[in-house]
Amino acid sequence: MITIADPSWAIQQLDRFIALTELVPRTNGRGGLRHAGSNDDITAQAAIVERIFVHLDPQWRDQLRPSINPDQAWKGHWALAIRVKTTIINDAEIREKLGDNAPQISASSLHPWAWEGARSLWQSGHFREAVTAAARKINAETQNKLNDRTRSETKLFQDALSTNAPTAGHPRLRVVPNDGSATFASMQRGVMAFAEGCFAAIRNPNSHVGNLPELTEHEGLEQLAAFSLLARWVDGASVET
Incomplete structure (x- = not known):
């Protein structure tokens, strides 16, 4: 491609x-x-x-x-x-x-948190490690946005995307405005589940690179795109304290 x-x-x-x-x-x-x-x-x-x-x-x-x-x-x-x-x-x-003129996606067009975290490893063909590096970058940027270093990865997103009101030491990310609607609750729940899936099904297995074969470039791009979508939601969310 x-x-x-x-x-x-x-x-x-x-x-x-x-x-x-x-x-x-x-x-x-x-x-x-x-x-x-x-x-x-x-x-x-x-x-x-x-x-x-x-x-x-x-x-x-x-x-x-x-x-x-x-x-x-x-x-x-x-x-x-x-x-x-x-x-x-x-x-x-x-x-x-050849019938392969479907839309294309480039790694460099993904959200900067995903691509900049992955770039050097990606360009040397270490796709699985590149995705892991992107996950770490997005986790760090989310911590920075919330000014919260006490939680990370799954626990961080579960706490940040809770529909509960913020409390001391527990700021919240609001993907859409908190108007009490079903849409607000659905978005918070959906992005939380998506984040949990990214870390449980992609980042955690990828961290054990010695036990897994290298990803193909296409597989790596799909995984990187998942973290890019998560990064866009987090980057565009407001912080409620």
């Missing part, structure tokens, strides 16, 4: 890298081929295109075919850059022709 905010920029960066790493004849009489650009220019541009590679596939290095010729050290990157460029250009058409 291709999720790039500015495909034109990505293609421009890939084109520059492809031009720099193109193999051209040597001009010093030694024969053979070398990369068109200087090693310094290629290295600088590689820092950008490798970010594009990892954005699309955290395991992109597994696709590289290393060259035994030191004068053609970037040959594998060059081939991968061409593949990535072609995929980006044709993504919309491919998804349409």
